[in-house]
Amino acid sequence: MNTNDTKRLSRLTAILTQLQTKRLITATTLADKFNVSVRTIYRDIRALEQAGVPILTEDGKGYTLMDGYKIPPVMFSESQANALILAEQLVLKNRDSSFIKDYTDAVDKVKAVLKQADKDKANLLADRTRFEQNINRERNSDNISQLQQALTNFYLTKIDYTNEQGKISNRIIEPFALISTTENWLLVAWCRSRKEFRFFRLDRIANLQVLAESFTPHKMTLQEYFDKYH
Template sequence: MEGDDIKRISRLTAILTQLQTKRRITAASLAEKFGVSTRTIYRDIKALERAGVPIMTEEGKGYNLMEGYRIPPIMFTERQANALILAEQLVLKNKDASFVQDYSEAIEKIKSILQYSTQDKANLLADRTQYDEAIHQERTSSNLSDLQNALTNYQLVRIQYINKEGIATERLIEPFAIISAENWYLIAWCRLREGFRFFRPDRIQHMVVLPDTFEPHNLTLQEYFEKYQ
């Protein structure tokens, strides 16, 4: 097989991955990502369609996979699997129990689709890689996963929150972003204060994700920092 053929097969596989992980993607963004012309991307998309991949084209908007279509599991390389195992140890240092549990369960699912030889090596590495301080890390909250879900589904959240002065208040908030510094922080629109506020998940004493939704805030995280910080 010629070098150009190998590059194209690799690119076609990568395009499939992009289509599976993004709701919609443009030919221009694919061309920039893979360092080829948009004409080449058009040919690649046609090749995938001829191979039976149901790609939907929205004029002027881009491409997406037909609803319900699933691509067979992507095979991780040994180095990629090793990176995931190491990342799991870093995640174990997190103080939020829900986040640690969800990530660990995701890693187990990823391990299940690895080729047997890579799977054995990944399990060996997991057994031989351990941070004691991570394993015994005290979990001070279990709110992060629910907050992530509320953020992506634009659901209102009612919380009982204690600030750094120890004052407790009840808030109705609209989750906007989650960032990490020394601790995790939630940026949310607070209806009590009528503005964006920072909240530490480990200071939330009680939380209820409501079925009610809010209108998404029409700005990026970068635009938020430029406007409010």
Template sequence: MSIHTDMKRLSRLSAILLQLQTKRLVNANDLAEKFAVSVRTIYRDIRVLEQTGVPIASIEGKGYALAEGYKIPPVMFTEQEANALITAQQLINLNKDSSLIDTYKTAVDKVKAVLNYTVKDKVELLSKRVAVSPASLEQPTSSSLTAIQNALTSFTVLRMSYRAEGKNDSSERLIEPFAFYYSMQQHWTLIAFCRLRNDFRMFRLDRIEAVYPTDFKFAPHQLSLQEYLQEKEKNFTAPDKQLS
């Protein structure tokens, strides 16, 4: 086996390990397609990882997962990956939700913490050489994005105070967060199942006055985001109008 082949396999093993670290389940067929190898090769790669001491659980008919509680040492970011995150931070600052801005800054700080000194100095230099026009920056107009994200992924019902366009008073709703959509008007929009209307509705985040988690859970909706958007294209209604 050539050195080139060995290096290629080592790179693939590292990538598979990263997939196992970031996903609850990985499927052999998906991995084979991703790395352009046979499923049999993926089976061999999994065995190699197991032989090196990585506890991989095989779940029949579903795929592979890291054993519960097993932790892989922090991923070391390359200089290019760190640069991409630093540059993206300036774009994140353009969005209008303060919770997302703050959370992304914390995440970038954690990335910087695991960089080696040489890359850390380069990233620090780059962060001082990337800027967004002040004319593009506006004060954040919402602060609920990350709280809603948490509810969406944990299937928690939210109690929401919402003020629709053209209305002076806000209304109280129980909603089941479904997805987010960033509109051409540069507004984050929440797509959620409204229990009052018994249907999906779209809510602009800058019109959400408050959100509170409840003790209620909801079953995951079978509808996909793509299916929802395709349906909306057929019969489009402006977000605030859907609250009538």
């Protein structure tokens, strides 16, 4: 399968998701969303119809799925599942218990459609993430998604890190947990050069590279880490 075929297959799957989650959607909306022409969307809709998907056209309004038609559960990529797990940690800080229950129930349904290996990774990530809400936090990071993947797959990670004195050092680390404080995201990781667990502020990490080499998982929970080292 060439790149164009792969992109089209991905787009067709995404269009199915849009049809499943919206009552009506127009070709123009779909074209804008996927950055293609309206004519391309027309072809995609015909392809889905030829594949047996009962798509109805309401003149002047858009496309909709035939009432009662069910699409099999959508498979989440690992990074998409990780993003939902991270969002769950934020939701758990909400004071509305009904909202918390609805969201955690939804995340449970997401986990239910994951492959067992991805389910194990999602549960590991949930156990290794702590979140303190702070709407005024200004420091940012572009590395959370990569670090989540390194953490759950036990991949060594190479970083350039700037300390409080402004000195830059190159580190090989074993990501262990992600913690959001009231000021910034922190990564707990075993530093191979220092031979100990260290905290790394994510906004001080540059040139992050997840390596193909894996490390032996640390057999403890995040709470056990705190009990042992703090």
